[in-house]
Amino acid sequence: MERIERALRSRFEKHPEEPVRLIVRIAGEMPQAEKRLTELGANVIRSFSLTKAVAVSCSAATALSLVDEPWVQSIEEDRQVTVQPHGQDRASRCGGKDD
């Protein structure tokens, strides 16, 4: 697994000043990782225990600098999720094959 998706790296490189929200998965010890993230200029929003990860906000340039840190397992965007109602039902008759 790549530490950062190519498309995301490319976007960060093009817009280094862009403020971003990230989820950083940690390979090492969490307290040290959080301390180092702060030193590198990232704002730790939340840390997680079910998966060893932290949510941070920082600039795209800072995000790129994290990629080379040995204790970073992966970096991904903290993407938006939404409720899943209100699909206008265009229900297709079944009993045969789906469309």
Add this chain to the structure above:
Amino acid sequence: MTEIKIASALAEQLSAPDAPQEHRIIVRYKADLAVASRPLAGRGAQARQFALLPAAAMRASASQIRELAASEAVERIWPDLRVYTCLDATATQIRAPHVWNEGFTGRGVSVAVVDTGIDPGHPDFAGRIMAMHDLTGESVRDVHGHGTHVAGIVAGAGNRYKGIAPEANIYVAKVLHQDGSGYMSEVMAGLEWAVQQGVRVINLSLGGIGPCDGTDALSTTCDAAVDRGVMVCVASGNYGPGASTVGPPGCARKPLTVGACSKEDTIASFSARGPTSDGRVKPDILMPGVDIVSCRAQGTSMGTPVDALYTKSSGTSMATPHAAGACALLLEAFPTLTPAELKARLMDTAVDLGLDDNAQGTGRGDVYQAYHGTPSPSVPTPPPPPGCLLGTLQFLFSSR
């Protein structure tokens, strides 16, 4: 001729090896017969006579029922089935009332709704909201309406609309803001809170845009929650009908991913389709998710309001809590089931609708079949009458 008069559901009851001594029945008589001339089940039998129909309700033994059927005055004999008010018709569709009849209503099973919050004053949740936690900074109150609707499908206990597990305990993590959106990290925090609370089931009627391969942080956290012994039900998403439209966390490996079908068992075209970007089949099953009437949060206008307390909405958001409620029923009946066993039980017993695997998974869920642990017939069974008042009345007036 005598046998024809006895409704097939009653005939099944009579021939069952564990049939009771006495049955509750409704007898329909010839239209022009005077009430005093109506034959009853034995002398001095207690009967409730009806005026709208030439009929009477009574208790009778199997032999008395056969005697009645032999009478020229009798046209038809039905079983007098127990009735419930239902969550629209969909509780019946997945045969939740059959499981209630077995004595399981989700009582004491803890279910977390990780969503837009809840209307804690809604009467259908009275006394069963065990804990609430806000991760949005807005307060846990649901000003969107989605979370309250979802919670009603899982565990509403209304007189008019009853959820799938109407006696389950409800835990609420508010992770989505008043516009219905939030960040993955907020949902992850809500999942962690729910796991810390010790819930048995988590409902996630939310998602992002696909495709995905299940390695994103949210999907991975869902897998981790399952590894802690918590059943997680996630929406496949509303980005169908194109292929590979399931979004995170619907592409997670271990949760049960739920797509939506209608009350007529047609797939909802909006229901996201698999495969995942790493080639796995999704969704895992379908549940009803079209035109679902459930609880309305006070002051909100989500969906199509029915009245002050209820609103109608569609989506995989509405399908997923049918699955979460079904899990609560099964966990009350079989408390030691692991999430993997629960998932397998629901998938293995789903009704095959004959659609592509990446549209329907294994089919539309049937919680009564899952309760018994036996595979469903491949052709959908017609909505059974015993569950809902609506269903029973349809049965009474159509099965002549």
